[in-house]
Amino acid sequence: MATVSWLLGVSIKLKGKKMALKYYWSKPLKKMRTSAVRNSEIHKTSKVESGSQIVNVTMGRHSFCGYDCEIVNCNIGSFCSISSGVVIGGGMHPMGWVSMSPVFYCGRDSVRAKFSQHQRERPAVTEIGHDVWIGRNVLVKQGVSIGTGAVVGMGSVVTKDVDPYAVVAGNPAGFLRKRFSDATITRLLESRWWLFDDDKLIECAALFKSPEDFFTHIKL
Numbered sequence: 001m002a003t004v005s006w007l008l009g010v011s012i013k014l015k016g017k018k019m020a021l022k023y024y025w026s027k028p029l030k031k032m033r034t035s036a037v038r039n040s041e042i043h044k045t046s047k048v049e050s051g052s053q054i055v056n057v058t059m060g061r062h063s064f065c066g067y068d069c070e071i072v073n074c075n076i077g078s079f080c081s082i083s084s085g086v087v088i089g090g091g092m093h094p095m096g097w098v099s100m101s102p103v104f105y106c107g108r109d110s111v112r113a114k115f116s117q118h119q120r121e122r123p124a125v126t127e128i129g130h131d132v133w134i135g136r137n138v139l140v141k142q143g144v145s146i147g148t149g150a151v152v153g154m155g156s157v158v159t160k161d162v163d164p165y166a167v168v169a170g171n172p173a174g175f176l177r178k179r180f181s182d183a184t185i186t187r188l189l190e191s192r193w194w195l196f197d198d199d200k201l202i203e204c205a206a207l208f209k210s211p212e213d214f215f216t217h218i219k220l
Contacts, residue, residue, distance in 0.1 A: 049084070060130065060194075073123045073142060077130035078194045083154070085137040089126045092142060094118075129164065130194040149179060149188065164189060184211055191220055 035048045040057040048054055052069040059065075059076040066084030073089045076082070093100035097118075102109035106117040124143030128134075132146055135154030146152065146162040153169025153176075162168050165179045165188070178185065188211065196204070207214045 043078075066136070074126040074128060076128040077132065077148065079131040080128060081133045082128075083134060083136040083138070086134055086140070087138075088128070088140040089123065089142040091120070091123055094120055135169075148194075149185070151179065180211065187211070187215055187220055191215070191218060193218075 035052045037054040042059045047064040049067045051067045056073045060078030063080040065082035069086045071088040127145040129148030134152045140158040147164030149165035150162045151167040156173040157171040158173045165185045167176045
């Protein structure tokens with residue numbers, strides 16, 4: 001019995017080491033896929049993780065999007081946190097036409113046939129404010145505006161505008177609460193702290209846990 005227990009213990013340890021090696025190997029392999037960024041301006045302090053496709057996008061300072069995102073025709077502010085698997089923007093089919101099939105409008109599509117080359121309406125630009133947190137696997141319809149400081153819960157489908165500092169979630173995404181009182185929201189928006197240079201942010205950073213202490217420091 002002692003021998004069996006010893007062998008079982010060795011087997012478990014070896015299995016654990018193999019699992020650990022697989023985990024550590026998976027991380028660089030995940031990053032090796034790279035990202036596809038086209039016709040976009042990503043600030044040098046911001047990051048687009050591998051597997052993401054970014055087209056016609058601007059992204060401000062110190063923002064990031066996670067792995068396997070698809071973001072098209074979108075303006076993203078500074079200090080935004082966009083989780084993995086998020087889809088923002090993209091085309092829409094012409095529901096008012098006789099057919100919605102891409103075989104009747106111009107552009108490259110999944111199907112090869114083209115019976116006509118009708119122009120569709122230009123995709124609307126989606127606007128993401130500053131310091132916005134978008135959870136994992138969120139879908140955002142083109143043309144929607146998500147206000148500064150807003151939070152979108154994971155798996156949500158955003159079809160309407162989201163107010164600044166609102167927390168929304170669900171399918172379709174619905175209002176849950178505000179992060180702060182109206183008075184505090186007004187002062188945060190007036191502070192425009194996301195425009196502070198890095199030196200001023202370093203000066204204020206220790207106070208960011210307390211809006212009131214922050215307001216006192218900047219004399220707002």
